[in-house]
Amino acid sequence: MGRRQQPTARQARLGLELRKLREAAGLKATEAASLLGVNSVQMSQIESGISGVSEQRVRRLAANYACSDERLIDALVLMATDRARGWWEEYRGTLPAAYLDLAELDHHATYRHDVAIIHVPGLLQTEKYARALFGYMNPEFPSDEVHLRVEHRMKRRVVIEGADPIPYDTVIHEAALRINVAGRAASRVQLDRILEMSEAAHITVRVIPFALDDFAGAGSTMVHVGGPVPRLDTIVRDAPHGTAFVDSAAQLEHFRKLFRKVKEEALTPKQSRDLVHRLAKEL
The missing domain is CATH 3.30.870 (Endonuclease; Chain A)
Incomplete structure (x- = not known):
């Protein structure tokens, strides 16, 4: 997905929540990047909301972060995939x-x-x-x-x-x-x-x-x-x-x-x- 010039607060919040899950799992950004097949710069961009992330990648990260909160995961997926323009x-x-x-x-x-x-x-x-x-x-x-x-x-x-x-x-x-x-x-x-x-x-x-x-x-x-x-x-x-x-x-x-x-x-x-x-x- 392409880079954003200025992520919205909602996009930035998604990245922040993914970073919180990673840190709670005790993983480094480089380790998370390898799970997605991206480099550390790209992982940083995902966690700052500069780059978008697909449903598949959100669920892969959540699974490897041992996150079992299905409602939270579904909410993060919706944040990642909702492309509606209000x-x-x-x-x-x-x-x-x-x-x-x-x-x-x-x-x-x-x-x-x-x-x-x-x-x-x-x-x-x-x-x-x-x-x-x-x-x-x-x-x-x-x-x-x-x-x-x-x-x-x-x-x-x-x-x-x-x-x-x-x-x-x-x-x-x-x-x-x-x-x-x-x-x-x-x-x-x-x-x-x-x-x-x-x-x-x-x-x-x-x-x-x-x-x-x-x-x-x-x-x-x-x-x-x-x-x-x-x-x-x-x-x-x-x-x-x-x-x-x-x-x-x-x-x-x-x-x-x-x-x-x-x-x-x-x-x-x-x-x-x-x-x-x-x-x-x-x-």
Whole structure:
């Protein structure tokens, strides 16, 4: 298979998981390369996502790595062989790669958990809210650049609004609900949208109220995207240099526990809807 100029996050994750399996088996890269009849450079390219890998080779590696987790192997095979081009590909070359990686991550997700502290989660944002947010955060952007980002964000909502939506569980701090990002009228529409979406069977919205005592998670904005098996879950974090994808086992477990803790401290879904409704009436 040919070399890729810039592997996607999904392609890089496949290579990383193959490397983890090799290391767990105690094999060197040169030994793994000999199993496939390739050289060490080619093996390095496979494990970095620069080169693709066939189903046969994934299964051969898994067998020689003594991996008996059939669900994991099948998931890795799907990652290796899925050549479908999603809607996000139309933005390749016009938006940063991270935008496309996020859309692809959502597309393959089995569920999604969000914790939002300052801003309404992207999947629940209205177009006007998103436009105001992108415009304010990037004042140097011309209007067409802002439009592309807003358009992309609106299309990403398909994962919870489309024909086959994924389970979506989000915890939103009251601060995010009270900040008038796009003015009072737009904020009312934004709160109405949250109320409307919270009624869907596959969506759960919980709110952390200001009145909650001893809440120390104010800096814990995060996105937890479920994979086909827990090992392939991904945490998305905003970092100073851009979007960061977290996939180490220890970090995944840390954020799973953190989400459970924040969710337990939040209001119930009904109490949360009541609070959002009250805030909307105040505008």
